Amino acid sequence: MKRIIFIFFGVLFNVGVSQNITVNQTFTAQQLIENILVNSGCVSVSNFSATGGNFSAGEMSFGYFNANGSVFPFQEGIVLSTGKLSSVIGPNTNFSDSGIGMSWNGDTDLNTALSLSNTFNATVLEFDFIPNANTISFDYIFASEQYLLNPASNQCNYTDGFAFLLKEATASTYQNLALIPNTTIPVRVNTVRGSGTICPAANEAYFDAFNSGNYPTTYDGQTKILTAQAAVIPGTLYHIKLVIADEGNGRFDSGIFLKAGSFVSEKDLGPNRLLSSGNSLCPNETLILNATQAGATNYKWFKNGNQVGTNSATYDVTSAGTYSVEININTTCVITGSIEIEYAPNITTSTTSFTACDTNSDGFADFDLNAIKTQIFNNLPNNYSVALFDSPSGTTALLANFTNTTLNQQIIYARIVSLENCYSNIPITLNVLSSGGILTTELINICNNSTTTISAPSGFSTYSWNTLPVQNSQTISISNEGNYIVTLTSANGCTNTKTFTVINSELATITSIEVNDFEENLTALITIIGNGNYTYSIDNVNFQNTPFFNLPEPGEYRIYVKEEQCGTISDTFFAISYPKFFTPNGDTFNDIWQIKNLDKKGLENSKIYIFDRFGKLIKEINKTNTSWDGTFDNQKLPSTDYWFVIEVSNGKIIKGHFSLKR
Template sequence: MSRLKYIIFCLVFGLGIQFGNAQNISVDESYTPQDLVEDILINSPCANVFNVSVSGGNFASGEKSFGYFDATGTTFPFQNGIILSTGKINNAPGPNIYLSDDGGGIGWNGDSDLNDALGLSNTFNATILEFDFIPLGNRISFDYIFSSEQYLTNPSSNQCNYTDGFAFLLKRNGETNYQNLAVVPGTNIPVKVNTVRGSGTICPPANQAYFDAFNDTNHPTNFNGQTKILKAESDVIPGETYHIKLVIADEGNYRFDSAIFLGGGSFNFGIDLGDDRLIATGNPLCPSETLTVDATQAGATGYQWFRNTNTIPGATNPTYTITSAGDYTVNIFYGTTCSPPSNTLKIEYAESLVINQDLFTECDADTNQDGKTVFDLDVIKNQLFTNLPTDYNISFFEIPTSTTALPTNYTNTIPNNQTIYARIMNIQGCYSDYPVNLVVNTFDTILADETIGLCENSILNLDAGSGFTSYEWNTDPPQFTQQITVNSGGSYEVTVTNSFNCSKTKTFTVEASGIATIEDIIINDFQENNSATIQISASSLGNYEFSLDDINYQDSNIFTNLLEGEYTVYVNDKKKCGVAKRTFYILDYPKYFTPNGDNYNDTWYIKNLRKRNLQNSTISIFDRYGKLIKQYNANTEAWDGTFNGSNLPSNDYWFTLELTNGKTIKGHFTLKR
């Protein structure tokens, strides 16, 4: 950033471009230290200030590191005030185009009190404004802004801890230790570049709520960044003498100047009326509660109370009893010219909450119907009161003495009826616990889903059962009767409601079905394990089972270990839409025959070839040496065990069956005499 500012500075002044002074602050070095404190910082006839001194840089040019600034007409937050810098204040006015980097080699030392306050040992270029004062009230405060060239927009990582230091050191007469008032609000952390910084650079942000901005070129001051307006404040004892020392210095070396801007007229000697009573801080006044505030000050000659900057008629006593919300201040008069205002006391009232609903009913949502279910306590919270403000935090507890809040999704522990308690968590002392009644109704009737078949060209009546107060089917359009009639497959859901207004849903799965169409039977015979596979048409709708005797059914469509012979297969629709059947034949060859003239098994032939349209197949029979003994048409002949009219001896013979479907079967059999 510093190199960029130097380049911009050279370009701006090299080209002779002039920035209008109206948009930038101006500084004035002619004010005396007494004038800076009495007329600029305090600017009140109530001031009792003395022993004012200031010290800073000993520049050869005579320029100063302290003085008055005027920001009228600019965007700078203060209109005017005091500036204390670690460099020349003449470098402070904008625009932000070059690096303010003064004070090297002139013997400008740091400050030991600042070192002690910040735990340092290496400060340089200290500018100090200090004075004694006697407060009229019990509190002092003033406003300030910390600005610095060390707020770099593009730093290297080793520059993240570069920071100048400053402190507002206060001590009562006779005390030895200072109190530093220049701290991050609500902490003891001194305000510096690395303790109040915004995001957007490689350096970590810190206390961003109090950081204003990294500045571009067009800014009323010539500093790279600054804090927001911060307030230095402390309790004091009226009438006691205090010393305050306002000091800023470079840390480590003279490089990269910083400055403190003190808001003109912001130094306040007024009285502190006490802590604000706000909903946000959990301590508002309760409905119909009053608060008496005491502003009594020794030496005061009069009082005037204000609400929302408006005079409260007749409120001229040291005490005032507050009965309504508002911003309260009091002017305390010391003679005819001095009337320092107090701080502003902000008062809010807690709402008088009105119960809207404290009975909440749910139905038992699970299957065991034990009178327990889940309640959404966020929903209950929003329905409990008619006028619950959005910033009120409510938690729920099982008993009034419990400190363990219930989860948002809470399952009651007492079946059917339980009382829990709602508690306003962020406002203390205004509300007791509110009882909330949880009721769980049950639906004890068991509704079992059903799967039903619907045969082709048929209708089906679906019945949800009696005894319910209402019915709703998921048909299009919805139907609201106990029974409906359907003529197509699908999922039909009915939601039934009982007398407790609890509902359950039953699903009827209607599966379209019909009698099977047997498309083919794939036979694998002439095997050790003959089988038949029943093929059903893809257009068949049902879920089928298979049998060879119409008694014993199986889910598989394959039958195995079938002997030679005639079979009838039965295909039954499980949804009772009917049975389809077909006859088929298993072929096999005899393993032996006995041509002994008893008219039983006297010839060797293969049965049922005609039934399979294989009657024109050719059979060739061979002896053990491969000699052709017999060849004949399976449709017309059989072999009687002879060759050329002579009986052949008992032995094994071989055959070849050439089927008309192109398949060839080979095997052997035995001739027994």
């Protein structure tokens, strides 16, 4: 914990210890401005004033400081404090709270700039100046005891205020230059703070450190070196007011350190053109730097510290580097300006043609555009990206998973995305390669684990089977059932697969032959049992996959059931029907009407009754009397239709009619 140490000084003093800064309060406001802060013939200064604490011993709250060989970043300069000047001196073991109880006035301009109403203990240094160039700037560090190492949660928003207020001398409003770079946020304890305490970090890139006891100043923390700058009009009278004050009460001193000699009037050559900020020059682009300055007697241009031009207010930049200019105004004023120039690189392509495999021979394939984007360019900077579009003027980037919309080949366009917008569209060719088409699963039968060969399609460069060990030939021998999968690679690198499903097979066993006898259309349905790939035939020549047959006529048939690997079995069957007509004319051909083959099917005990068209029983056919010759009582009956009823021995009744023709 810090010890509170009270030290009394005389009115004029020069104090300090080794490795800590020293301070001196004997400088007047004019000396602090002319000899310390400005120290340049390029800025004309006047109308100096300084106000601060009214301590009983005559001590000041502002003055000169010197780093005294310590690690403090500035070698010398001016310090403005909300407490005694002597309380600024390190090490950081004292609690700098010397403004407590004093409660001298705050500052209304500071209140306005920071939207405050409760400032106390204001220290102010102000002066007029006339710049010779179009910008002014100076370097500063803000330090404070309010950068507490172990704050309570209610102390996170305590912050003293300061501002660097600039205006034209005749203007009524000020511009605050003490802002976080590239923002409108004032620099304060709670807007620039590092992590490591319970208080939230803020703009941490601009915070230097929380200090240990050995730090050269008494403050608990400070910012990094910051630069206040503004655009001004050369030859115009300006007024600047540097002010710092306690906010709310007089506790916890803060200080502003201004670097000696850093208040300069510089020539603004424009913003740095950097890759990191996205405004670098495009390849082969030329930038004209213009340093035209009223009253200039000479110009000198430098690139990376080496003189490259003279006696010209402009310089044409054609390559990267840090460019600076020295502008002689008079014997005591040399205005400088600088700018850093970077060029977007000449980006070269690695490949602009890409392939994907067509797995189903439809001319379309899936392309991974994310992978393609990483392969197009050789030297793409880290902060650049690539987008792909379907046309040169496209505005909606293609998604990562892309299927070509033009058959077999499509041109898309690569566009480098950067703030500079330096690059043209690059045509990218997407080629669809054949994988060999759709290869259907093939069913293979082997008879009782016999050995057979299976062959993959030809036309591929390599073959790889899922066997153990892996086989790499087009044809393999197998003797076990299972799924055999071959991976085929084409000469273009595309792969495909084909599956052979191998099944153990055997000769079929015919279990039944069902014939629909006596029907108009005779059919037979064969039922078998067995494991195999079977085909069927009733002539042993023409085989079919189905066991159902349409029979052309009644009679005896032989059914053949074939299994390719195991062989063929056969059996006979009979189809029974009645004749549709008969011609009893004595020519020995079709002279009788009878139903054949009843005995072949065990139906020989069936009875058949024949009637004329009036229902008169003409003939009874049975096992012993098997046919009718067309007579009744030895008389020939006329040609006409006759009806019959068959009482089949299995109990079935069949009725029909036929014609007698003479």
